[in-house]
Amino acid sequence: MTVLDTRALGRATLARQLLLDRADLPVLDAVAHLGGLQAQEPQEPFVGLWSRLRAFAPGELSDLLVERRVVRTHLMRRTVHLVTADDVLAWRSRHDAMLRQKVLGVYRAELNGVDLDELASASREALADGEPRTMAELTRAVADRWPDTPPRALGEMLIAALVPMAQVPPRGLWRTKGGVRNLPLTTWLGREIAPLSPAGSDPVGQTLVRRYLAAFGPAATADLRAWSGLAGLPAAVAAVRGELVAFRDERGRELLDLPDAPRPDPDTPAPVRFLPAFDNAILGYQDRGRIIDDAHRGLSVAGERVVLLDGRVAATWTVQDDTVTVTPLRRLSPAERTAVTEEGGALSAFLSDQDGERVRIAPR
Numbered sequence: 229m230t231v232l233d234t235r236a237l238g239r240a241t242l243a244r245q246l247l248l249d250r251a252d253l254p255v256l257d258a259v260a261h262l263g264g265l266q267a268q269e270p271q272e273p274f275v276g277l278w279s280r281l282r283a284f285a286p287g288e289l290s291d292l293l294v295e296r297r298v299v300r301t302h303l304m305r306r307t308v309h310l311v312t313a314d315d316v317l318a319w320r321s322r323h324d325a326m327l328r329q330k331v332l333g334v335y336r337a338e339l340n341g342v343d344l345d346e347l348a349s350a351s352r353e354a355l356a357d358g359e360p361r362t363m364a365e366l367t368r369a370v371a372d373r374w375p376d377t378p379p380r381a382l383g384e385m386l387i388a389a390l391v392p393m394a395q396v397p398p399r400g401l402w403r404t405k406g407g408v409r410n411l412p413l414t415t416w417l418g419r420e421i422a423p424l425s426p427a428g429s430d431p432v433g434q435t436l437v438r439r440y441l442a443a444f445g446p447a448a449t450a451d452l453r454a455w456s457g458l459a460g461l462p463a464a465v466a467a468v469r470g471e472l473v474a475f476r477d478e479r480g481r482e483l484l485d486l487p488d489a490p491r492p493d494p495d496t497p498a499p500v501r502f503l504p505a506f507d508n509a510i511l512g513y514q515d516r517g518r519i520i521d522d523a524h525r526g527l528s529v530a531g532e533r534v535v536l537l538d539g540r541v542a543a544t545w546t547v548q549d550d551t552v553t554v555t556p557l558r559r560l561s562p563a564e565r566t567a568v569t570e571e572g573g574a575l576s577a578f579l580s581d582q583d584g585e586r587v588r589i590a591p592r
Contacts, residue, residue, distance in 0.1 A: 229474060229475060229476050229482075230475050230476070231475065231476050231477070231478060232446060232475045232476070232477055232483065232491075233477075233478055233494065234477075234478065234517055234518055235494040235539070236491070236494040237446065237477065237483075237518035238494075238498075238518045238519055238539040238540065239491075239492040239493070239494055239496050239498065239539060240445065240446060240489075240490065240491045240492065241444065241509060241518055241519055241539075242492075242498055242501075242509075242536075242539055243490040243491075243492050244442065244443050244444055244445060244489065244490065245262070245280065245443065245444075245508075245509045246258065246261070246262070246280035246281070247279065247280060247498075247501050247509060247536070248492065248496065248498060248499075250279075250280060250281055250282045251280060251281055251282065252281075252282055253281060254288075255277060255281065255284070255288045255289050255292060256292055256297060256298065256312060258277060258280060258281055259277075259292075259298055259310060259311065259312055260312045260314075260315060261442065261443060262280075262443050262508065263304075263311075263315075263439050263440060263443050263444075263455075263508075264303065264304065264309040264310055264311035264312075264315065264508075265277070265309060265310045265507075265508065266304075266307055266308070266309055266506045266507065266508050266511060267300055267308050267309055267310040267400065268307055268308040268506065269504070269505050269506065269531070270300075270399060270400045270401075270406075271402075271403075272504035272505050272506065272507075272533075273289065273310050273400075273504065274286045274289060274402055274504075275502065275503075275504040275533075275575070275579075276503065276504045276507055277289060278575070278578050279501050279502055279503060279504075286402040286403075287402060289310075289402065290397075290400075290401040290402045290404075293310075293397050293400055293401060294397050294401070296313060296416060296417055296418075297312065297313050298310055298311065298312055298313065299311060299312075299313055299316055299394045299395075299413065299416065299417070300394065300395035300399060300400045301316055301320075301392065301393060301394055301395065301413065302327060302387070302388040302389075302393070303316065303319065303320065303323055304323070304455060304456050304457055305330075305454075305455075305456070305457040306326070306327050306330040306331070306388055306389075306457060307506075308395065310400070313417050313419075316392075316413060316421075317413070317417065317419055317420070317421050317422055318422050318432060318435070319432060319435075319436065320392045320413065320421050320422075321421055321422060321423055321424040321432070322424065322430075322432040322433060322436070322458070323456075323457070323458065324389070324392075324424070326456075326457050326458050326459070327388055327389040328344070328385075328389045328390070330388070330389070330457065331384050331385045331388055331389045332385075334384070335378075335380075335381035335384060335385065338377060338378050338380075338381035339377065339381050339382075339385060341377075342374055342377055342382070342385075344385065344390060346373070347370065347373075347374070347382065347385065347386065347390060348386070348390040348391055350369075350370040350373060351366060351369075351370055351386045351390065351391050352391060352412070354366060354369035354370060355391070355410075355411065355412055355415070358411070358415055360396045360409035360410055360411045361409060361410060361411075362407060362408060362409055362410070363383040363384075363386075363387050363408065363410070364379070364383070366383060366386055366387070366410065367379040367380075367382045367383040367386070370382065370386075387410055391412055392412060392413040392414070392421055393410040393411065393412060393413060394410070394411055394412075394413050394416040394417070395408050395409070395410060396409050396410070396411055396416060430461075430463055430464045430467070433458070433460070433461050433463070433464030434464045434467050434468050436452075436456060436458070436461070436464065437452065437461065437464050437465055437468050438468060438471075438486065440452050440455055440456070440512075441472070441484060441485055441486050441489065442486060442489060443512075444508075444512045444513065445483070445484065445485040445486060445489055446475050446483035446484065446485035446491070447483055447484065447485070447513065448477075448481045448482060448483055448484070448514070448515070449461070449462070449465055449482075449484070450481075450514040450515070451512070451513040451514045451515060452465070453514065454511075454512070454513055454514035455508070455511075455512040455513070465484070469484070471486075471487075472484045472485060472486065472487070473485050473486075473487045477515075479515075481515070498536070498538050498539035499567070499571070500535065500536065500537060500564075500567045500568055500570075500571040501535070501536040501571070502533070502534075502535055502536075502545055502552075502571060502572065502575050503533060503534050503535070503536065504533055505531045505532065505533050506528075506529075506531060507534075510528040510534070510541070511528055511529070516528060519536070519539065519540060519541060520534075520540065520541040521540070521541070524541055524557060527541065527544065532544045533545050533546065535554055535568060535572075537560070537564055537567075537568070541557070542556065542557055542558055542560070542564075543555055543556045543557055543560075543568070544557070545572070547575075547576070547579055549586075550576055550579060550580035550583060550584065550586055551576065551586040551587065551588060552572045552573075552575050552576045552579070552586065552587045552588070553587075553588045553589075553590055554568055554572055554587065554588070554589045554590065555590040556589065556590070556592045558592070559592055560589070560592070565589060568587075568589060569587050569589065572587035572589075573585030573586070573587045575587075
């Protein structure tokens with residue numbers, strides 16, 4: 229079985245994630261290809277798409293949110309993602325049990341004695357008027373039935389698990405501040421969520437396997453689980469295995485992939501790329517070594533924005549007053565400093581509506 233080293237896997241990830249060459253895809257198609265973008269920080273997906281698409285116009289993503297073709301919702305790993313309306317309606321039921329268990333993993337004691345079906349019904353009654361509500365407003369509407377239960381526990385279970393919700397605009401629009409207000413997905417989208425398939429069949433799981441590999445492969449089943457949060461996909465993997473090719477990494481793990489998906493030469497040049505906080509190019513794997521050193525792995529879960537040099541995390545970045553400041557994690561060569569300054573200047577222009585290219589590299 230062919231062994232793919234870290235560099236080969238890194239180049240494959242960059243290609244699948246549209247980070248090796250910027251793509252000419254429409255924004256909606258890019259969101260679909262990526263299987264969604266992690267989006268608990270509302271402005272971060274705009275940077276993620278800017279780094280992946282040629283001539284990305286942020287208003288296009290805002291329009292998709294307003295037009296209800298893309299939605300903000302809890303899905304993979306119980307984190308807020310931007311996903312297409314078609315995908316969330318197809319995938320949500322397959323995630324229900326995981327989302328419930330994730331919330332219970334934090335609030336099981338607080339929710340002891342709460343009938344979750346009754347809680348879901350009460351919240352749907354409160355939302356029946358079609359008015360979006362904050363978590364606090366929703367929990368106040370149902371709290372009289374469970375006066376001894378902490379409101380936060382009720383709210384997290386309602387918003388993130390029991391009732392599939394959309395976070396409605398202006399939340400998530402470009403350069404717009406707006407608190408989280410929630411409506412049931414079926415109300416917001418005007419369409420029903422696909423029901424869970426009968427026991428013994430898992431077509432949605434099979435779709436998730438294929439879609440994950442298209443955007444993240446080659447990858448191990450542990451990586452698929454880390455991206456989705458779903459533990460119950462072995463049967464789906466087994467069902468599609470005949471369609472797939474297999475490799476091994478340097479640790480001996482089996483990696484699965486779509487046969488015709490891009491796997492670039494490991495020596496393919498990789499341009500500088502600025503990634504937003506919590507980008508799935510890093511978080512979409514259990515083994516993140518293909519793109520980030522173990523010494524810096526904590527950055528990926530701490531909300532640090534990172535810079536890729538030669539396909540690996542080599543710096544962090546921040547922005548203040550339209551100035552992009554890059555803080556290297558290692559010594560940069562003169563050529564690397566030039567490349568970082570050029571790409572950082574382009575990012576500064578994007579974030580400032582072309583008001584200038586202001587970039588600073590902090591001393592190492």
